[in-house]
Amino acid sequence: MKSRSAFSAVAFLLMLVFSVSAQNGATPKLSIPSLEHSFGSVKAGTPLTYSFVIKNEGKVDLEIKNVSPSCGCTTSKYDKVIAPGKTGSVTLEVAKTDGYKGEVTKTASVTTNDPEHQAFTLTLRASFTE
Numbered sequence: 001m002k003s004r005s006a007f008s009a010v011a012f013l014l015m016l017v018f019s020v021s022a023q024n025g026a027t028p029k030l031s032i033p034s035l036e037h038s039f040g041s042v043k044a045g046t047p048l049t050y051s052f053v054i055k056n057e058g059k060v061d062l063e064i065k066n067v068s069p070s071c072g073c074t075t076s077k078y079d080k081v082i083a084p085g086k087t088g089s090v091t092l093e094v095a096k097t098d099g100y101k102g103e104v105t106k107t108a109s110v111t112t113n114d115p116e117h118q119a120f121t122l123t124l125r126a127s128f129t130e
Helices: 002-023
Strands: 036-043 048-056 062-069 074-078 087-094 102-112 119-129
Touching (some): 036 048, 048 119, 062 074
16 A cells, blocks of 8 residues: 555656746757758859758757658768757758759758757759759
């Protein structure tokens, strides 16, 4: 009987702690100036690299859970955790552009722990010339 009441007390305390932290409203808040970057006119064979700067305007760590480029020709590097008030980045790169002609668009899907921006898409654009 004592172990049951001790368990109930611990369960109640845990529930109280979690409900207080949930009411506190502390969440990450992602801020990014633009979801798209255009390189303009580019000569074929020129590598494309761009870093999207992300700021965490929230009260807790912003976690970038995954960055998934739409094709194998695009690679990504990113800061997995961005502290409150700090900036980080997601860098997309298309290293080999030989043979590219005309308008080209490359995208990457990003997932985060920001409840208002759980998923979004970053886009790179370029117009290739010979």
